Amino acid sequence: MSIQISDPMLPELYKVTKIQENTHDTFTLEMVPKNKTKIFSFLPGQFNMIYLFGVGEVPISISGDPSSTDFLVHTIRAVGTVTDAMSKIKEGQTVGIRGPFGSHWPIEKAMGKDVLLIAGGIGLAPLRPVVYYILAHRSKYRKVVLLYGTRSPDDIIYEEEYQNWQENFDITVETTVDNTDSEWQGHVGIVSALISKKDFSPTNMVAIICGPEIMMHFSVQELVRREVTWNDIYISMERNMKCAIGFCGHCQYGAKFICKDGPVFCYSSIQETLKRREI
Amino acid sequence: MNPSTLPNNKQIIIERQNFQRLLDVLKNQGYQLRGPTVREGAIVYDEINLVKDLPEGWTDVQDKASYRLQKRDDKALFGYVVGPHSWKKFLHPPVLKLWEAKRCEDGFEIKEKVAFTPQYAFIGVRSCELHAIAIQDKVFIEGPYVDTTYKNRREKIFVVAINCGEAGETCFCTSMNTGPQVSFGFDLALTEVIQPDRHYFVVMIGSAKGHDVIKEIPHTKASNQEISIAQSKVEQAREEMGRTMDTSDIKNLLYRNHDHTQWDKVAERCLSCGNCTMVCPTCFCTTVEDVTDLTGEETTRVRKWDSCFTMDFSYLHGGSVRTSVKSRYRQWMTHKLATWIDQFDTSGCVGCGRCISWCPVGIDITEEVAIIQEDKAKEKNDENA
Amino acid sequence: MKMLKTILENHPSFQELEREHLKFVIDNAENIEFKAEELLFKEGEKADKLYIIQSGKIAIELFTPSRGSITIQTLGLNEIVGWSLTPPYQRSFDARCVEDSQAISIDGKALRIRCEEDSKFGYELLKNFTYTVVQRLQRTRIQLLDIYKIRT
Numbered sequence: 001m002s003i004q005i006s007d008p009m010l011p012e013l014y015k016v017t018k019i020q021e022n023t024h025d026t027f028t029l030e031m032v033p034k035n036k037t038k039i040f041s042f043l044p045g046q047f048n049m050i051y052l053f054g055v056g057e058v059p060i061s062i063s064g065d066p067s068s069t070d071f072l073v074h075t076i077r078a079v080g081t082v083t084d085a086m087s088k089i090k091e092g093q094t095v096g097i098r099g100p101f102g103s104h105w106p107i108e109k110a111m112g113k114d115v116l117l118i119a120g121g122i123g124l125a126p127l128r129p130v131v132y133y134i135l136a137h138r139s140k141y142r143k144v145v146l147l148y149g150t151r152s153p154d155d156i157i158y159e160e161e162y163q164n165w166q167e168n169f170d171i172t173v174e175t176t177v178d179n180t181d182s183e184w185q186g187h188v189g190i191v192s193a194l195i196s197k198k199d200f201s202p203t204n205m206v207a208i209i210c211g212p213e214i215m216m217h218f219s220v221q222e223l224v225r226r227e228v229t230w231n232d233i234y235i236s237m238e239r240n241m242k243c244a245i246g247f248c249g250h251c252q253y254g255a256k257f258i259c260k261d262g263p264v265f266c267y268s269s270i271q272e273t274l275k276r277r278e279i
Numbered sequence: 280m281n282p283s284t285l286p287n288n289k290q291i292i293i294e295r296q297n298f299q300r301l302l303d304v305l306k307n308q309g310y311q312l313r314g315p316t317v318r319e320g321a322i323v324y325d326e327i328n329l330v331k332d333l334p335e336g337w338t339d340v341q342d343k344a345s346y347r348l349q350k351r352d353d354k355a356l357f358g359y360v361v362g363p364h365s366w367k368k369f370l371h372p373p374v375l376k377l378w379e380a381k382r383c384e385d386g387f388e389i390k391e392k393v394a395f396t397p398q399y400a401f402i403g404v405r406s407c408e409l410h411a412i413a414i415q416d417k418v419f420i421e422g423p424y425v426d427t428t429y430k431n432r433r434e435k436i437f438v439v440a441i442n443c444g445e446a447g448e449t450c451f452c453t454s455m456n457t458g459p460q461v462s463f464g465f466d467l468a469l470t471e472v473i474q475p476d477r478h479y480f481v482v483m484i485g486s487a488k489g490h491d492v493i494k495e496i497p498h499t500k501a502s503n504q505e506i507s508i509a510q511s512k513v514e515q516a517r518e519e520m521g522r523t524m525d526t527s528d529i530k531n532l533l534y535r536n537h538d539h540t541q542w543d544k545v546a547e548r549c550l551s552c553g554n555c556t557m558v559c560p561t562c563f564c565t566t567v568e569d570v571t572d573l574t575g576e577e578t579t580r581v582r583k584w585d586s587c588f589t590m591d592f593s594y595l596h597g598g599s600v601r602t603s604v605k606s607r608y609r610q611w612m613t614h615k616l617a618t619w620i621d622q623f624d625t626s627g628c629v630g631c632g633r634c635i636s637w638c639p640v641g642i643d644i645t646e647e648v649a650i651i652q653e654d655k656a657k658e659k660n661d662e663n664a
Numbered sequence: 665m666k667m668l669k670t671i672l673e674n675h676p677s678f679q680e681l682e683r684e685h686l687k688f689v690i691d692n693a694e695n696i697e698f699k700a701e702e703l704l705f706k707e708g709e710k711a712d713k714l715y716i717i718q719s720g721k722i723a724i725e726l727f728t729p730s731r732g733s734i735t736i737q738t739l740g741l742n743e744i745v746g747w748s749l750t751p752p753y754q755r756s757f758d759a760r761c762v763e764d765s766q767a768i769s770i771d772g773k774a775l776r777i778r779c780e781e782d783s784k785f786g787y788e789l790l791k792n793f794t795y796t797v798v799q800r801l802q803r804t805r806i807q808l809l810d811i812y813k814i815r816t
Binding site: 025077078079120121149150151155176178179180181184185186187188189190192193194196197211212214215218 | 721723731732734735736737738740741742743762763802803806807809810811812813814
Binding site: 007009010011013015053054055056057079096238239240242243245246248249250255257260277278279 | 389537564592595602603
């Protein structure tokens with residue numbers, strides 16, 4: 001008797017149809033499946049494993065519109081061997097996709113509440129599907145604020161979309177940078193410093209945070225200072241990952257597997273683990 | 280399968296001289312036999328065909344960082360405890376080809392591969408090892424995703440279990456509630472009895488498959504005396520247990536002691552070699568690599584056993600999350616004894632003692648736990664004082 | 665528009681002051697406005713006023729010969745610019761208005777004279793200010809970490 005081995009490890013083939021350079025090290029790929037007309041449906045915050053022939057496979061959050069199943073969108077930062085190789089990809093090339101995997105941002109829970117989105121660097125990419133979801137269901141949410149921090153003005157992604165979000169959908173977008181030499185008119189400083197200046201209802205809101213761990217850590221501190229409870233704070237975690245289906249063991253974070261219990265976690269469920277070093 | 284639903288759940292006797300018949304029947308039913316055999320100074324699990332492939336008359340003497348074979352003064356077939364191998368290497372292969380791909384005009388295409396699932400009969404599975412298999416079942420079969428390689432192999436196995444008549448110096452299955460008496464997951468469970476004038480096996484039938492095999496082998500009904508002799512063998516093993524581990528509140532104990540100084544002390548000895556993870560019958564971690572041919576035209580995705588003791592294991596763009604040896608030992612032990620319980624509702628340790636014997640510097644998981652437990656006792660005393 | 669009293673008695677740096685002390689601060693405060701690009705003060709100037717931003721954005725800048733003025737941090741709603749309470753009572757950076765802003769200006773000189781005379785007031789004020797300084801130092805530390813940089 002014979003069967004096909006390890007099906008969840010077998011990628012589907014996708015063809016890269018469009019490449020957009022977002023910054024000097026960040027790019028966005030649009031892809032369509034080679035053997036189907038529609039992509040799978042996904043929820044904001046979920047990720048795929050993207051495979052490049054002969055190089056390897058990496059977990060990347062989906063950054064496209066969850067209501068569109070025509071093509072798949074990933075914004076990727078070249079930070080290692082596989083993503084460096086991906087930055088050299090050409091239109092028409094094939095990649096392997098496995099997914100979508102993992103938990104999602106609390107888009108249902110946030111309905112009827114203020115939504116505070118806090119992003120750092122490439123961390124805006126996993127939040128963009130939330131923004132798209134809110135755009136499509138704007139009346140279901142109250143005040144929506146996006147606070148976004150990057151290294152410098154040149155590292156800001158999706159800037160071309162902010163005007164639409166702000167003017168047509170009443171979403172506040174504020175950007176801040178760590179360093180600037182230019183004629184930058186936005187904020188300078190870490191993104192968590194903006195939290196104290198924003199007006200939202202601490203008891204009727206959901207905070208959604210994605211970025212480097214330390215940035216999320218300080219954002220949570222600022223939120224707690226505003227008397228937001230841990231139950232209303234959500235963050236997305238990242239760890240080494242080889243399989244995305246709970247078998248490889250690499251993404252363990254305390255008792256959690258980032259791949260299947262996360263990547264999105266309610267802060268109250270992992271705050272004990274976050275206190276621990278080298279876990 | 281529930282033995283009580285079988286037509287014949289009484290225990291039977293197979294004489295030593297008919298043991299080859301058991302192997303032959305299983306082979307005849309299409310099973311590839313895997314069992315203990317002596318190789319390079321150790322009893323390992325590998326292909327066997329004949330009784331003479333078994334470690335007849337051998338035993339293993341184990342202690343911290345020590346494993347030696349020794350001649351027995353009898354001709355026991357299963358007169359040892361456990362060696363460096365476990366059955367996981369057959370169900371969860373150390374190296375597994377996932378799929379192959381070939382470069383083509385517009386990128387690459389995946390070659391549809393079909394895998395043949397071997398049908399194994401495991402000869403001589405200890406109770407702790409059955410528990411280890413049950414633990415890996417939770418990881419690979421009972422979660423949201425199923426590892427089909429594991430599942431397909433697992434479903435086909437025939438298990439000839441063996442009750443332990445002796446315990447090793449590094450054994451602590453009684454502490455982990457995983458032995459020495461085989462209690463589930465077997466088709467046949469044997470207890471080896473050697474008397475001055477007789478060498479036989481008391482056999483319990485655990486499944487219809489087991490029953491079908493027994494039908495083909497000359498056997499007699501076990502007498503109450505024979506059953507009670509077999510039972511006393513297991514009791515003897517229970518009493519000889521070389522080590523113990525206090526598992527009361529162990530999960531919270533380790534959660535509370537993330538910053539215990541003992542981790543630093545282990546790190547002074549631990550070589551971070553990963554031996555403990557390789558010999559552990561429940562450790563399941565893997566990595567996946569691309570193995571490309573010289574032309575770069577073809578590549579194979581290969582899954583390999585991996586160890587949380589390597590720096591690469593926790594690598595996250597630019598550095599490892601667990602850089603210190605201390606953090607890696609702590610990860611392994613805390614996973615095994617604490618987080619595993621939250622993840623899979625069972626301990627990840629079956630008390631087989633392999634990690635103790637095969638640690639080149641003799642780190643003993645039971646000692647490490649005891650030291651942390653001791654401090655707990657001290658804390659309590661301080662509170663009471 | 666909120667009254668000075670309302671703003672100050674709800675501001676983290678002043679809300680815990682005794683009534684008499686709070687009144688003293690209010691008596692020495694006034695509403696002011698800055699236009700975009702306007703300088704609040706320059707490095708080296710005497711530090712006699714502190715500002716609590718009510719709207720808009722103020723940049724803390726350092727001037728370097730090769731790179732010109734560099735913004736280190738921007739400050740906004742309810743944040744304080746220019747302490748004026750500790751020696752040498754001199755501005756250590758430029759403060760420039762990035763966009764039209766409103767602020768409350770407080771006579772720092774009057775505050776510090778009162779602090780010298782009334783150590784309870786001085787302690788309360790400095791305690792609250794120190795908290796804000798520590799918070800700002802912590803933010804600067806994170807900025808220094810360059811957390812978005814790719815580690816190699």
